Amino acid sequence: MALEKGIDKLVQDFIAAGRPSSREQSIDDRRAGYVASTVLAGETETRVQVDTLVLEDMTFRVFSPLNAPETLPSALYYHGGCFVSGGFETHDNPLRQLAFYGHCRVIMVQYRLAPEHQFPAAHDDAERAADLVWNNAEKLGVDKNRITLCGDSAGAHLVLVTALRLKAKGRWQPAQLILIYPMLDATASFESYTLNGKDYVITRDTLLSGYEMYLEDTDLQHPEASPLWRDDFSGLPPVHIITAEYDPLCDEGEMLFQYLTEQGVSCTAQRWLGVIHGFFQLGGISQSARDVMGDIAWRIQTNRR
Numbered sequence: 001m002a003l004e005k006g007i008d009k010l011v012q013d014f015i016a017a018g019r020p021s022s023r024e025q026s027i028d029d030r031r032a033g034y035v036a037s038t039v040l041a042g043e044t045e046t047r048v049q050v051d052t053l054v055l056e057d058m059t060f061r062v063f064s065p066l067n068a069p070e071t072l073p074s075a076l077y078y079h080g081g082c083f084v085s086g087g088f089e090t091h092d093n094p095l096r097q098l099a100f101y102g103h104c105r106v107i108m109v110q111y112r113l114a115p116e117h118q119f120p121a122a123h124d125d126a127e128r129a130a131d132l133v134w135n136n137a138e139k140l141g142v143d144k145n146r147i148t149l150c151g152d153s154a155g156a157h158l159v160l161v162t163a164l165r166l167k168a169k170g171r172w173q174p175a176q177l178i179l180i181y182p183m184l185d186a187t188a189s190f191e192s193y194t195l196n197g198k199d200y201v202i203t204r205d206t207l208l209s210g211y212e213m214y215l216e217d218t219d220l221q222h223p224e225a226s227p228l229w230r231d232d233f234s235g236l237p238p239v240h241i242i243t244a245e246y247d248p249l250c251d252e253g254e255m256l257f258q259y260l261t262e263q264g265v266s267c268t269a270q271r272w273l274g275v276i277h278g279f280f281q282l283g284g285i286s287q288s289a290r291d292v293m294g295d296i297a298w299r300i301q302t303n304r305r
Contacts, residue, residue, distance in 0.1 A: 001245060001273040006285030010040075011246075011276065014201045022082075022206040027115060027213075031085040038090055042284030045096035052088075055132045058125070061088050062140065063099035063106040073146035074105040075178075075300045076133050078126055078162075080153030080278070082183070082210025084114050094281050094293070102297030105141055107133055111158070114214035122214065123224055126158040127165050134172050145305045149174045150296065152280050153249075154210065156182030160256075161224050167235050175305035176238045178296055180280050181249050182256065184228035186211040186220040190251035200246045202277035207248060228252055233259060238266040240299060242292060247277040270295075 003011060014020075022030055051062045064072070077095060079086040087110050099106045111125035130149065137144045151159040156179035163177055188208055197204030215225050223230040239260055243253040250271065257269035272279065275288045283289040 004274040034085045040282045041093040048096045048099045061108045063095045072105040074142040075148040075150045077108045078151030078155030078158040080155045083154045083214035084210045102300045104300045119218045126162045147174045148300045150178040152180035176303045180242045184252045186226045192251040193248045196248045200276040234263045236265045241269040243271045244275045245273045
């Protein structure tokens with residue numbers, strides 16, 4: 001399928017600019033570029049309340065619909081950015097939209113980033129954030145039976161590993177996991193890395209340079225570095241996987257669906273056509289971005305454990 005019109009322009013501009021590589025950017029420029037791209041998320045959703053709070057020295061941003069009841073279905077959200085960028089600024093508007101359209105509470109955590117902090121810093125922060133939300137559910141206005149773990153790209157990777165850690169330790173389990181084009185394979189083994197690796201803005205270089213900074217001293221097939229290569233996914237809560245047609249990560253997200261299904265995990269997957277990695281944050285130029293936002297919002301609102 002052809003690229004969506006607004007996304008096609010983004011891709012053509014990227015190619016015309018000479019396909020600039022993330023490897024040639026300083027980490028500060030890379031992070032600033034991600035923040036600059038937030039204009040593509042569309043008009044800022046103002047029909048929400050946004051609060052910042054600190055729980056045991058971890059900082060969270062909480063997005064709630066205006067005049068909401070005290071307790072709501074909720075999503076703990078882990079942002080993308082290839083483990084090296086992203087944060088409250090890059091995801092502010094999409095998570096405002098998610099809270100409004102899902103009539104749910106969205107709680108985002110700022111985890112530590114590479115190269116300043118390497119594996120397993122982000123993974124440990126993600127797990128700790130989940131436990132803090134669970135332990136402070138009443139204070140946060142969170143329904144413990146309706147907590148979704150949700151994230152995009154590197155954040156989706158953290159969702160999966162966090163759920164696996166919670167399961168292994170016999171602690172609480174979320175109602176469901178929503179993985180938006182997850183980063184799962186640091187070895188870049190799948191064909192979509194070749195087919196979609198150069199032209200579609202978030203390139204093979206973008207993704208692999210992030211892994212290299214975060215996993216500098218880690219075996220790339222470590223089961224938490226490349227969770228796709230784990231043997232055991234059994235016992236996870238229901239999982240929904242979103243992939244994008246022109247994404248280097250498309251194949252690995254769909255392979256995870258196959259593995260989970262084979263191991264008896266309730267799992268659904270949907271490939272969105274005509275779009276690229278990162279499209280969830282492109283609501284200002286992409287109808288599919290607006291549609292996937294509505295779909296994720298509905299899933300958070302209706303799911304319960």
